[in-house]
Amino acid sequence: MPLFIVIDALGILPFVISLSEGMSEQERRKMIHVATITAVIVGLVFLFLGQFIPQVMNISVGSFAIAGGLKAISKVFSLLLAAIAVSMIIHGLELVNTLVR
Numbered sequence: 001m002p003l004f005i006v007i008d009a010l011g012i013l014p015f016v017i018s019l020s021e022g023m024s025e026q027e028r029r030k031m032i033h034v035a036t037i038t039a040v041i042v043g044l045v046f047l048f049l050g051q052f053i054p055q056v057m058n059i060s061v062g063s064f065a066i067a068g069g070l071k072a073i074s075k076v077f078s079l080l081l082a083a084i085a086v087s088m089i090i091h092g093l094e095l096v097n098t099l100v101r
Contacts, residue, residue, distance in 0.1 A: 009039070 020028045
């Protein structure tokens with residue numbers, strides 16, 4: 001859970017709220033503290049070692065740009081295919097209802 005907070009703090013908020021529904025106030029506070037501490041540690045590691053690690057691995061800024069672009073395109077296609085699938089399901093149900101009448 002803590003690493004999800006690091007990746008997308010606002011996007012994961014509904015997930016955190018639903019997971020913490022059955023928890024006591026003390027457990028909820030502990031979970032939030034662990035997630036916050038993990039986010040701070042990961043952030044500090046990237047702050048101080050963010051340029052060192054890619055240099056050691058011989059990764060250029062251009063490579064990161066290309067990888068980020070490919071990831072964005074992948075996400076767009078994923079959302080597009082999901083929208084198409086939902087549309088096909090909805091229209092398929094409309095077709096079934098029309099045929100049943």
